[in-house]
Amino acid sequence: MLWLTWRQHRMQVLVTTALLVVLGVVLLISGLGAAGFAAQNAPATDCVADTPACSAYRVEMNERIHSVGELLGWLPLLAPALIGAFWGAPLLAREFEHGTHQLTWTQSVTRRRWLAAKIVGLGAAVTLGGLVLAGIVEPWLAAFDVPPYNVDRFDMSWFRVVGIMPAAWWLSAFLLGMATGALFRRTLPAMAVTLGVCALAFFGLLRAPSSYAPPERAVQAQVIDELEPEDSLYVTSYWIDSSGAKFTSQERHLALAGPCGTDETTKKYAQCTFSHGYRQVVEFHPADRFWQFQWTEAGILLIPALSLGGVAVRRALRPRI
Amino acid sequence: MTADRTVRMFGGGCGELTPPAQSATALEAVRLAKRYRGTWALRDCTLSVPAGRVVAFVGPNGAGKSTFLRLVAGLIAPTRGSVRVFGEPVGQRAEALARVAFLAQDKPLYDGFTVAEMLRFGHHLNPGWDDALARQRLAELDIPLNRKVGKLSGGQQAQVALTIAVAKRPDLLVMDGPLANLDPVARHDIMRSLMAAVAETQMTVVLSSHVVSDLTNACDWLMVLNRGQVQISGEVDELLAAHRMLSGPAELADEVAARMPVINDSRSGRQADLLVHTGPGTSLHDPRWSASGVSLEELVLAYLRRPDTTSLPRPTLTTT
Structure with missing residues (x-):
């Protein structure tokens, strides 16, 4: 059975492996x-003080990471779609x-054993592929995480190429493809x-992680640049007045136009608003929620995919047509 | 509802009962029925075939032959009734699957596999696989093992499919239209190699066709399916012995028809040709009539034209 699975799907396995190797080489060089x-x-x-050496270093690191990062940014959309279409749908x-x-x-x-062998074999291969992708991206990200440049894997640019996200997305897409193939019984429509x-799942979940848990709230106590701790996931920020009522920045802008002037970019302006009782509030998810969020999204993907796969497989294997 | 009783039928079309102990039953269908989206493809099929037979399974297009054979192979489940192979329902048990080989209508194979890989496929999926037999057959047929299946001719593909079915070493080989879409030479070759395999392995074979002449020489059992119902099931020799073509004066034809079942009645002027089913003991001793034997083809055609006529062995109901 393992031989048959390999013989029928070796093309997908080989192409995926080759692409991972190419990506690995690119990331290694970078x-x-x-x-x-x-x-x-x-x-x-x-x-802390922004010297020219500091900013030059930041700019260069940023350029280096984004030249490859842009390529990597397509992976969370493309890789699951292709896995689903080429590994799952034809199965x-x-x-x-x-x-x-x-x-x-x-x-x-x-037929039950036949399909079980295929699902287990290919599902394991797909999961392994996803883990390998995360496994080669993480050391690459770590190479950039040299202070004062900071790389945050909770950042949505990287969240879906690290941890268990690629594995969960790939496995869900594979199950989805298999299920549509079982329901449509034709390869092209299933693909x-x-x-x-x-694509719908990708865009639907694009900004969803912010809402996987109630965010934590930090209120400005003094004038500082960044309120949320390092490596946390930023959700939103807004202003409150001394009574705690929420203000949009536009409303604050109007209210303070007299005493503080209109140039919002200066530190002086910030200190002025602060002395008038305004505080900035930031909502964020601390860094230690990273794995919780990874597993939450994995569940959001895998539970429907497994249920759909189960239904489709039962229907397909029923001695009916 | 029929679980506690078995309907068993043996013997030929003339209603003689062969003792059950003589041979095992290879294939047994009891009130087998299959419905697809409201239309019955198969209705109330009850029949049994003793082991070791080569069964010609004929019927017009759309008679339900494929449905019946797919039920036998366990690919689909009956809507009603049951079908058993060597006393056991085929379906989702590996041991039962191992006893039946099925050759589907289009003889599906994995086109991208080489012939050798198709053999490996058979080897991996069948514990009783006879690799030596498979390789010997393919060598005799001059089919190259390293050729992709998709690059073989239609006849060669059919031979590879047949080889895989035979090398599985089944007790029952079910073939759905194995000769369809093949040229006359390929048809002949397939039948010849099938017969060689049967002689060697003693397996029971059921092969369907809508062309009777393809099967006449090879088969010793005839099953006719028409409009979803079994019309004939019996040993070929007994069926032929039980039917006569009577020629005589037209004015006496009605008298004959009253005495024995007439399958086909063609009258032209004063001459009448009656294809009759002569039961045991019902012989005609009238010099004005001349009797002659019928060919299998004539017999099948006559029955197919009269769908409501059946020639089935008398069922013996054993209630337990």
Whole structure:
């Protein structure tokens, strides 16, 4: 059974492996370059005061990370969609389309065992692929995380290429593809629907992690640049007056136009607003919620995918047509 | 509702009862019925076939042959009734699946596999796989093992599909239209290699076709399905012995028809040709009539034209 699964799906396995290797090489080169640059150019100071050396270093690191990061940014959308369309959708649809299920299901192996072997084998491969992706992205990110440059894997740019996110997305997409293939019994419609649903899921969940838990709230006690702790997930920020009522920045702007002037960018303006009783509030998720959020999203994806897969498989295997 | 009693039928079309102990039953259907979205593809099929037979399963297009064979192979489940192979329902048990080989209508194979990989497929999925047999068959047929299945001719693909079915070493080989879409040479070759395999393995074979002449020489049991119902099931020799073509004066035809079942009645002027079912003991000793034997093809055609006529062995109901 393992041989049959491999023989029928080796193309997908090989192409995915090859793409992961290519990505690994690109990230290795980029990561080594960044590490080398950081070792030579990272300012010794903690850069609270923004010296030219500090900003030059930040700009260079930012440029380096984003040249590759832009490519990586497409992965959370593209990779699950392709996995679903090419690993999942043909799994049953192709058998039905070519009538080969009649051949395979009349050998001495029950169709249940046959499908179980395929789902377990390919599901494990897909999950492993997702974990490998995270496994090569994380050291690459770590190479950039040299102070004063900070890389935050809770940041939505990286959240879905680290931890268990790629594995969860890939496995869910695979199950989705298999289910649509079982329901449509034709490869192309199953692939199209899988691609569509994957895209919908991606855009639907794009900003969703902020709401996976009630955010924590930090109120400004003195004038500082950043309120939320490092590596946390920023949700929103707003102003309150001395009575605690919420203000939009526009309303504050109007109220303070007299005493504080209109140039909001200066520190003086900030101190002026502060002395008038205004406080800035930031809502955020602390860094230690990273894994909680990873598992929450994994659940959001995997529970429907597993249920849909279960229903589709039961329907497909029922000796009916 | 029929769980506690078994309907068993043996013997030929003339209603003689062969003792049950003589041979095992390879295939047994009891009130088998299948409905697809409101239309019955198969209605109330009851029949049994003794082991070791080569069964010609004929009927017009759309008679329900494929449905019946897919039920036998366990690919689909009956709406009503049951079908058993060697006393056991086929379906979702590996041991039961191992006893039946099925060759579907389009002879599906994995086009991207080489012939050798198709053999490996058979080897991996069947504990009783006879690899030597498979390789020997393919060598005799000159089919290259390293060729992709999709690149073989239609006849060669059919041979590969048949090889996989035979090398599974089944007790029952079910073939749905194995000769369809093949040229005459390929048809002949398939039948010849099938017969060689039957002689070697003693398996029971059921093969369907809507062309009777393809099967006449090879088969010793005839099953006719028409409009979803079994019309004939019996041993070929007994069926032929039990039917006669009577030719005589047209004015006496009604008298004959009253005495024995007439399957086909064609009258032209003063001459009448009656295809009759002569039961045991009902013989005609009238010099004005001449009797001659019928061919299997004539017999099948006559029955197919009269869908409401059946020639089935008398069922013996054993209530336990």
